[in-house]
Amino acid sequence: MNWPIFLLGIVVGWIIEWLVDLLFWRKRQKKWMDDESGYLTQLSEVQTELENQRTLAAQLGEVPTGLEDTRASTETLQLRLTAVEVERDQLEAKLATMTAERQEFAEQFNRLSNLAATAPAAAGVGLLALSRGESVDLQELSQEAGDDLTMIEGIGPKIQELLYQNGIHTYSQLAESEVEQLQAILVAGGSSFRMAEPSSWPRQAKLAAAHDWVRLQTLKEQLTGGVRRPEETVVEDDLTMIEGIGPKIQELLYQNGIRSYSQLAESEVEQLQAILVAGGASFRMADPSSWPRQAKLAAASDWVRLQTLKEQLTGGVRRPEEPAPEDDLTVIEGIGPKISASLKEHGIRTFTQLAHTDSERLQEILTEAGPTFKLASFAVDSWPEQALLAAKGDWEQLHTLKDSLKAGREDAGESEPQTEA
Helix, strand or coil: CCHHHHHHHHHHHHHHHHHHHHHHHHHHHHHHHHHHHHHHHHHHHHHHHHHHHHHHHHHHHHHHHHHHHHHHHHHHHHHHHHHHHHHHHHHHHHHHHHHHHHHHHHHHHHHHHHHHHHCHHHHHHHHHHHHCCCCCCHHHHHHHHCCCHHHCCCCCHHHHHHHHHCCCCCHHHHHCCCHHHHHHHHHHHCHHHCCCCCCCHHHHHHHHHCCCHHHHHHHHCCEECCEECCCCCCCCCCHHHCCCCCHHHHHHHHHCCCCCHHHHHCCCHHHHHHHHHHHCHHHCCCCCCCHHHHHHHHHCCCHHHHHHHHHCEECCEECCCCCCCCCCHHHCCCCCHHHHHHHHHCCCCCHHHHHCCCHHHHHHHHHHHCHHHCCCHHHHHCHHHHHHHHHHCCHHHHHHHHHHHHHHHHHCCCCCCCCCC
């Protein structure tokens, strides 16, 4: 045997097998292992998704049961809500009934309290019935017991009994009665009742039925035996004290019910004018516009202020104001006729007004008048001082000041201002 060739063949075969394994089988094995790993990952993901689907399917299978339970709970709650609403409506109805009963009870109690003032026995019966929960007819109780008609001025116990006998038991019945009916009852009652005067009884009874005791008392104080007392005679004042009113106008005012200073003070000017117009042509020229004001002062006995006011009037009319006095401003050194006229156009008409005007304002007036009126400041500065002396009537001191002003200008070499300006 050729051993070297045999051994070489073995070595070459091994090398070829190793190369085949390295170049083919190991790459194929690695690919298979990678694929297997990928398949295992995908399988895990599929299994996870499958578990999720199974869980979701289980949950979806439970939803109908939850919906049914929720629906049943909702229906139960709706039934309970309906029952509560019904109970609420019943309670509200009971509360409204109780409120109405309470109001009715309060009204009846108040009426019983008012009834107790005039018919205590009837009020006691009604209160007892009210405490037992029984209904009370206050009108029937009042009619059975009768109101205290002696509360009416002019009605005493005997007349009250006579009215009761004729079916007039309450204030309401008396208020609805005609005066002629009441007079007939009194005449039929006999001679002792015929002197009563029932003309005010229905009016008084109407106030009593309304429990308006304050107004009833006020009315009763104006009555005597049911008849209004005659009004006291109004004191007549001397209206000729009023500027513009003479004896004839005073008599005309008296005839129209204006007899006192107070009445004249409360009169409207239009009312007074109507009285004068109605009095005739001889009265129409009078002007009453100041009469109420004068009368108010006279009614207050404020004679000093009245006299002051009268001195400002002529025939009851305020005299027109006299025109404001004007001084001769050309007396002031440096002011001529044209400057004087310009000053007066600006409201400076007197020595006093000029004395209270500052030099800046005077310069403004002269500037507005035009360039021909513009003077040196020293000439204008002295005007208020000169005007003050003139206002006081201190002419000697004014002439001294004017001479000093002229001397000052001559010493300064300045020409004398043109007084014709």
